[in-house]
Amino acid sequence: MLIGSRLKKAPLKIYLNNKETTMKFTNIAVLTMISFLIVACGGGGSSASSPPATTVIEDPVTSDEPTTSEETEVVVSEDDPVIIIDPNIVYDTTAELVVDKPFLLKPEYELVVSYKDSNNRSAYLSVCTEFTEEQDNIKVNYNSCLLRTSVDSNYQASLTVANDKTRLVMAIWYLDDIKKPRYEVWENNSDAQGTKVFEVN
Amino acid sequence: MLNLVKINTVKSILFTIGIGSAGLHAQPFDECPSEAFLIQDKLANLYNVQLATGFYEKSSPADWNQQKMNALAFSVHDRYLYAYNYYYGTIVRIDSALQVTPIPLTNLPNKGFYVGDISVVENTYYLYRPGSDYGLFRVSLDENNDDYLNLIKVVNGTTLNLAIYDLAFHPDNGSAYAVDRWGNLWKINVQDGTSVKLSNVGEAGVFGAVYFDVTGNLYISRNNDGNIFRINTNWDYPVAEFFAHGPSSSNNDGARCALAPIISLEAPTTDFGDAPDSYGSSINNNGARHDVGDGSLYLGETVLSEPNAYADNGSSEDDNDGIEFVTGIEAGKTAIIDLTSSGDGFVNAWLDSDKDGEFDSDEQIIAAEAVTSGSNIIAYDVPTWAETGTTWTRFRLSSEETLSPVGGVADGEVEDYAIDIAEQNVTTLHYPSADTWATLAFEDRWPLMGDYDMNDLVVHYRLSSYDVEGTLMRVKIQGKVVAMGAAYHNGFAFRLPGLLRSEVDTERLSFTINGVEQNTSPLEADKEEAIFIIAGDLWDFVTSGENCRFYRTEAGCGSNIQMTFSLEIPMEANIIKADVADFPYDPFIFASEGHERSYVFGEAPGRRFEIHLKNQAPTEAFQSNFLGRGDDASNINNGEYFINENGMPWAINIPYEWEHPVEYIDVKFAYPDFHGFVTTSGAQNADWFTTEKSTAKNIFKQ
Numbered sequence: 001m002l003i004g005s006r007l008k009k010a011p012l013k014i015y016l017n018n019k020e021t022t023m024k025f026t027n028i029a030v031l032t033m034i035s036f037l038i039v040a041c042g043g044g045g046s047s048a049s050s051p052p053a054t055t056v057i058e059d060p061v062t063s064d065e066p067t068t069s070e071e072t073e074v075v076v077s078e079d080d081p082v083i084i085i086d087p088n089i090v091y092d093t094t095a096e097l098v099v100d101k102p103f104l105l106k107p108e109y110e111l112v113v114s115y116k117d118s119n120n121r122s123a124y125l126s127v128c129t130e131f132t133e134e135q136d137n138i139k140v141n142y143n144s145c146l147l148r149t150s151v152d153s154n155y156q157a158s159l160t161v162a163n164d165k166t167r168l169v170m171a172i173w174y175l176d177d178i179k180k181p182r183y184e185v186w187e188n189n190s191d192a193q194g195t196k197v198f199e200v201n
Numbered sequence: 202m203l204n205l206v207k208i209n210t211v212k213s214i215l216f217t218i219g220i221g222s223a224g225l226h227a228q229p230f231d232e233c234p235s236e237a238f239l240i241q242d243k244l245a246n247l248y249n250v251q252l253a254t255g256f257y258e259k260s261s262p263a264d265w266n267q268q269k270m271n272a273l274a275f276s277v278h279d280r281y282l283y284a285y286n287y288y289y290g291t292i293v294r295i296d297s298a299l300q301v302t303p304i305p306l307t308n309l310p311n312k313g314f315y316v317g318d319i320s321v322v323e324n325t326y327y328l329y330r331p332g333s334d335y336g337l338f339r340v341s342l343d344e345n346n347d348d349y350l351n352l353i354k355v356v357n358g359t360t361l362n363l364a365i366y367d368l369a370f371h372p373d374n375g376s377a378y379a380v381d382r383w384g385n386l387w388k389i390n391v392q393d394g395t396s397v398k399l400s401n402v403g404e405a406g407v408f409g410a411v412y413f414d415v416t417g418n419l420y421i422s423r424n425n426d427g428n429i430f431r432i433n434t435n436w437d438y439p440v441a442e443f444f445a446h447g448p449s450s451s452n453n454d455g456a457r458c459a460l461a462p463i464i465s466l467e468a469p470t471t472d473f474g475d476a477p478d479s480y481g482s483s484i485n486n487n488g489a490r491h492d493v494g495d496g497s498l499y500l501g502e503t504v505l506s507e508p509n510a511y512a513d514n515g516s517s518e519d520d521n522d523g524i525e526f527v528t529g530i531e532a533g534k535t536a537i538i539d540l541t542s543s544g545d546g547f548v549n550a551w552l553d554s555d556k557d558g559e560f561d562s563d564e565q566i567i568a569a570e571a572v573t574s575g576s577n578i579i580a581y582d583v584p585t586w587a588e589t590g591t592t593w594t595r596f597r598l599s600s601e602e603t604l605s606p607v608g609g610v611a612d613g614e615v616e617d618y619a620i621d622i623a624e625q626n627v628t629t630l631h632y633p634s635a636d637t638w639a640t641l642a643f644e645d646r647w648p649l650m651g652d653y654d655m656n657d658l659v660v661h662y663r664l665s666s667y668d669v670e671g672t673l674m675r676v677k678i679q680g681k682v683v684a685m686g687a688a689y690h691n692g693f694a695f696r697l698p699g700l701l702r703s704e705v706d707t708e709r710l711s712f713t714i715n716g717v718e719q720n721t722s723p724l725e726a727d728k729e730e731a732i733f734i735i736a737g738d739l740w741d742f743v744t745s746g747e748n749c750r751f752y753r754t755e756a757g758c759g760s761n762i763q764m765t766f767s768l769e770i771p772m773e774a775n776i777i778k779a780d781v782a783d784f785p786y787d788p789f790i791f792a793s794e795g796h797e798r799s800y801v802f803g804e805a806p807g808r809r810f811e812i813h814l815k816n817q818a819p820t821e822a823f824q825s826n827f828l829g830r831g832d833d834a835s836n837i838n839n840g841e842y843f844i845n846e847n848g849m850p851w852a853i854n855i856p857y858e859w860e861h862p863v864e865y866i867d868v869k870f871a872y873p874d875f876h877g878f879v880t881t882s883g884a885q886n887a888d889w890f891t892t893e894k895s896t897a898k899n900i901f902k903q
Contacts (some may be wrong), residue, residue, distance in 0.1 A: 062630070087880045094653035094867050099848035101841055103882040104815050108633075108856045124528035124537070129634055134348055143636035148529050149628035160784055162633050162856035163887035173527050177360070178537050178580050181527065190887065 007184070045102045107163040109188070112201045113147060115155040122175045127198070129165040131183075138183040140171045166190070170200055227282035227296040235465040237412050237420075237457035238282060240273045241450045247299065248448065250455070252412060252420050252463045253471050253484060254609035255429055255447035256492030260299070267301055272317030272367075273456040276342065278324040281454065283342070285314045285328065292326065292340070306340055308352040314338075318368050320391065321459050322375040326392050329368065332358045337394050345721040356394025363387055363396065366409045369419060372459040373436065378434060380408045380421050386432060386439055392802035402432050402441035410455025414463045420444065424453050431487065431611070442487055445609030446601055466508045470494070471609075473510035475521070476593040476617035479558035481607035482510035489597060489607050489615040499543045500524065500598050521616045524596055527578075531623045533585035540577045542598055546613060548572050548579070549604045550596045554587035554622065560595060560606035569602045569728040587622045588677070589667075590711070590769060594618050623667055624674055632664040632784035633856035638681075639663060640859035641788050645687050647812045647843065647851040648831030649799055655853065655868045656754045656861040656901070657687035664784050673778040676786075678733070678768040682743055684901065686754035686864050692737045692808075695769075696820050698782035700731040704773050711769040714742065723768060725822075731819055735766050738793035759903040785854055789813040789820070801830045813843050815850035855890045860900040871899040873897065 044168075091097045099105065129142035137174055142148075146159050153199070165188075172182040186198040235249040239257065245268060247261035261267070268288030275282055282295035289303040296302070312335070314328040316848060329336070336358035341348045365379035368389065372840040373464035377389040384405040386472070389396045402421075410422040419432040421441065427449030430441035464471055464484060472491045474482045482488040493499075493506045500523020505516050525539040528550070540548060550567035566581040597604050599613035623629060633639045636663035644651035662680030666673065680693055685691075705724055712723045714736075725732040736742055742764040745751050749758035792798055792810035802810070809824035819825075820844065828835040834846045844850050862871035869876055873896060874889035888894060 045698070062780070085880065085882070089880065091869075091876055091880075094849065095650055097847060097849055097869075097876055097879055099844075099850075099879050100882045101839070101844065101848045102816070103848070103879070105850065105853055105879060105883075107878065107883070107887060126527070140527070142525050142527060146631050146634050147629070148631075148635075149773070150529070150531065150534070150626045157628070157630070159630070160632060161278045164891050171527065173537055175535055175537075175580075178578050183628050190477065 045131075058084065092157075108160050109163060109196060111159045111161045111168070111186075111188075112195055112197045113155075113157050113159060113170070114197055115151060115172075116201045117151065117153060117155075120153050122150070124173045124175070125149050125151050125155065126171045127159065127163075128169055129167075131169040131185075135187075138169060138171075138185075140169055140183070142171075161188075168198060170198065210454060221404065227294075227300055227302065228298065230297045231280070231284075233277065233280070233458035233461045235458075235461045235463060235859055237410075237463075238273060238275060239410055239422075239448065239453065239455045240270050240284060241448075241453055243269050245270045247295075250422075250447060251470060251492050251611075252414075252429060252609075253445065254449075254492035254494075254611050255427065256470065256488055256611035257447035257448045258492050262299070265299065271313065271315040271454045272328055273454045274317055274319040274326060275456040275458050276319045276324065276326075277321055277458055277460055277614060278319070278342070280458075283317075283319060283326055284454070285311050285317060292328075294833070304350060306350050306352045310335060315454065316365055316368055316379070318370050318377060318456065319376065320370045320377075322370075327355075327368075327370075327377060328352075329361075329363075330358060331362050331364070334358065337361050337389070339389065339391065339687075349728070355391060355747045358756055361389070361394050361396055363389075366424075367411045369411045369413045369456075370459060372413055372415050372417065378419050379411060380404075380432070380441075380835070381420075382407055382420070386419075386434075388434075399434070400440065402430070402439060404428075404430055404441040405626055407453075409450070409453030412455055412457040413459040414457075415460050416462075417765050418463075420536045422447050422453065422455060424450055443605070443608050444487060445490075446611060464508050469508040471506055471508070472499075472520070472614050473502050473507055473512075474595055474615040474617040475510060476595060476619075477558065478510070480553070480560055480593060480595065480617070482617070484509050487607045488720045489596070489617075490609045491599065491613045491615055492609070492611045494612045497544055498546050498598065498600060498612045500596065500616050501541050504614040520614070523598070523614065523616050524618060526618075526620060529623050529627065529629060530620055531588075531625050531627060532583055532587040532589065533625055534583055535580050535581050536583050537578060540570045540572060540579055540596070540598075542572070542574060542577060544574045546572055546598050546600050547602045547604075548577075548596060548598050549606075550581070550594065551606045552583070552594045552620075552622075553592045554584045556590060556592045556622075565606075566594075567596075572598070583622065589622050589624050591619060591621055594620050611675070621665075621677075624669055627667045627669050627674060628664045630668075630784070634663075635665070637663065638858040640683075640855045640857060640861075641785075641814075642690075642855070642859065642861060643790055643812060644851045644852050645689050645691055645790060645812065646799060648801060648827065648829075648833035650832045650845055652865060653849075653867050653869070654686060654754075654862045654865055654871075655810075656684045656864065657689070658682070658687075658691055658693070658790055659684035659859075659861045660693065660788070661858055662788070664786065664787075666778070666784075668778040671778050672774075673772050673776040673781060675772065676768075676770040678766075678770070680694065680735070680766050681762045682739055682752075682764040683762060683863050684754050685739060685743060685752040686861075687751065689797035689798065690738045690740055691790040691792050693735045693739055693790050694725070694732055695731055695735070695768075696731070696732045696787040696789065698787050699764045699780045700772075700776070702728055704776050705731050706771040708774050709769075709771040711767075713767045715765055728821060730821060731770075732822070733768055733770070735768075736764070738796075739764070740793075743780070753903075754861070754901055756863055756901075759901075783815075787813060787817055787820075788854075789817070789852075791822070799831070802827075812851050814852050814854055815844055816840055816842050818842050857890050859890050859903075860892060860895060862899055863901045864875055866899045871896055 126145045127147040128145040130141035170184045239248040248257045250257040270284040272285040286293040316329040328338045337355040364381045368377040368379040386399045406423040408421040409424045412420045427447045429445040429447040431444040432439045494840045505520045528537045548570045552566045599610045641660045642655040643658040667678040669674040712719045723733040742778035746758045794807040811819045811823045832845045835842045878886040878889040
């Protein structure tokens with residue numbers, strides 16, 4: 001199973017009262033451990049009431065190696081394996097999935113909103129993801145906004161936008177002419193390189 | 202006189218039955234109706250009145266041709282209406298087809314009665330008129346009674362001398378009640394003709410129609426303005442509260458079945474608001490309510506009827522759809538709404554600016570604003586003294602020009618919104634947006650690898666930050682625990698990296714779970730950093746279903762969301778927003794105290810154990826030598842945390858209301874594009890997480 005296959009790769013460590021001990025397993029011990037872990041498949045849930053750890057703890061194996069202070073010790077993988085990131089590899093399970101270490105798996109992008117107003121009109125600005133366009137009329141769902149702010153001059157902000165939101169609208173309501181709001185629509189060109197900017201002049 | 206503008210689109214029980222059986226045998230009404238009956242005018246017209254809203258419609262046909270009637274009464278004994286008819290000079294019985302049959306009485310005085318009702322506890326019609334020639338009379342409508350149809354004087358009209366215009370029988374105590382022209386509430390013992398003044402209800406005038414409901418509320422309708430007041434006769438000193446705008450008339454008499462509630466549970470015609478009841482929302486608190494009436498005047502696209510505030514209206518449709526808050530609501534500034542109306546009417550609105558849970562008179566933001574069909578842009582001023590944070594606002598649309606924040610009205614709609622009042626010139630940022638959810642999904646076997654069903658803990662959440670020109674004012678965190686596919690006991694917390702504990706204004710900090718303000722501070726004690734503990738053990742708040750091992754992860758193990766939370770975190774002065782981390786801050790889980798973890802920990806690790814998002818450093822509470830144990834391959838020198846040897850984390854964040862995989866199903870099989878997204882470092886399958894990209898059978902459905 002998933003966990004069992006992981007056991008082959010690294011020396012097993014057992015932690016007793018938070019002190020690290022290395023132990024050598026006989027084949028039987030390894031098999032026992034694997035079978036426990038198979039039972040434990042399916043998240044912590046399956047095993048919390050009777051964790052396999054219990055068995056191990058009840059039969060502690062001590063080591064001759066001195067232990068260092070637990071509060072200061074930091075275990076760092078010293079022999080970092082070379083990870084190959086290949087988009088063409090198909091992994092059967094997520095347990096095998098290899099991820100570029102700096103890649104944070106964030107399905108979102110940064111968007112710089114830039115509003116320029118040389119007339120210094122007092123206005124209220126909203127950037128939102130849900131809106132409908134009918135003829136020349138845009139109707140914005142203001143509950144879908146990512147940014148809402150009063151402005152009376154140039155304004156710039158950086159937003160975090162979900163990847164599935166590819167079109168955004170900026171609604172600008174001028175306080176000196178409340179019946180004439182202005183709408184600008186921005187579309188994400190996912191192929192574009194560099195910083196994405198929603199610029200309204 | 203009545204100025205009826207309503208069209209009879211909602212046919213009353215009375216009217217439909219009347220049409221259906223017209224000309225056939227006289228039939229009683231087939232149930233105890235919730236609406237009231239009102240008879241008016243010299244050439245009589247009969248109306249149905251919804252007391253809750255004042256909505257009324259004419260039920261008598263145009264060719265009814267009945268002369269003036271009064272002392273209208275509904276008999277709960279035979280379910281006919283009775284009245285004194287001036288044309289026949291005696292009482293009449295009115296059946297469900299509205300056929301009028303005179304009933305000759307013996308010993309009848311030669312002048313008519315305009316006050317009367319039929320007792321609930323005995324089948325006897327009581328008629329009253331003050332003056333020495335009259336008084337209180339009783340006539341038995343019981344064929345088996347010796348005095349059947351024989352009028353008997355109970356007391357002389359000089360002894361019982363009340364300036365009253367209608368009376369109504371209490372649903373169970375046998376007494377009649379009436380309010381005189383000075384507002385005195387009288388309880389009349391009809392057996393001996395004595396009366397006792399219970400109170401002055403605080404409203405004077407000619408109350409030509411009075412009614413009881415089954416709980417002992419007396420409703421009195423004033424002729425000159427049609428206002429309906431409610432008086433709870435169960436109180437020690439009953440007073441009138443304004444209840445609804447009803448029909449006005451110079452000549453008026455009402456009756457209803459005193460055994461019915463005033464709003465039909467089966468076929469309600471009333472729209473209520475949904476703000477907390479301190480604002481006046483439910484019928485018991487005289488909540489704001491509108492009769493849907495002929496259905497022509499409403500906010501937004503639709504209005505729905507419900508029997509009471511918060512009650513299920515049998516629809517998943519949201520009829521709170523008439524107001525767009527196109528600007529923010531900032532203290533001391535002008536705010537703008539875009540209000541959609543179905544037709545001409547007037548709008549009145551309130552904003553609970555001092556956040557005291559009530560709409561006070563100085564909190565009206567829009568007064569009698571005329572609106573027309575379609576979009577109406579309306580500006581209003583937010584008080585300078587408005588307090589920042591979450592509060593409620595109420596919008597009422599009606600053909601009635603002036604409304605209060607409570608009470609009933611015969612048309613239109615009420616819509617209540619929970620909104621945020623912000624500081625002046627505040628910039629609000631939302632993640633993922635103001636009303637959508639992001640998702641945190643944890644595998645909790647760390648540092649051992651799990652099965653990647655990514656449902657050991659699933660939290661939906663959203664974040665908002667409020668800053669004024671770069672100074673962070675507040676942060677808001679809202680969320681709900683949507684799944685727990687693990688039996689490990691986990692706590693859940695947010696750290697705001699870059700923010701110190703001492704920089705939080707703990708006095709104004711607000712923390713609710715399931716809408717209930719918590720007494721304990723979420724701000725973790727004895728820490729330098731600002732860490733907010735949502736729960737020390739989430740299993741304290743949710744339970745797995747019957748025959749289910751976990752919470753909302755197994756097929757057939759759906760349940761309602763059992764835990765929601767909300768945090769409003771105000772800052773001390775001069776906190777630079779740029780010094781605090783961006784969204785999503787640092788959400789993490791930790792081990793609940795006293796609960797064992799896996800074998801890699803020799804004892805229950807408690808708060809020293811944490812699982813964070815990928816490459817997010819743990820908090821100061823974390824025991825650093827836990828890193829590297831089991832399958833964890835953190836490398837602090839490279840800033841790599843909570844990843845395995847393959848670079849996979851134990852927690853992922855998705856800016857979407859993500860539907861998690863069912864128990865034991867690898868996320869790959871629930872979201873086939875996930876691996877492609879990961880192996881291309883996000884270059885492809887950017888929207889792998891959407892419902893459209895899921896494999897339906899492998900994601901959890903309620």
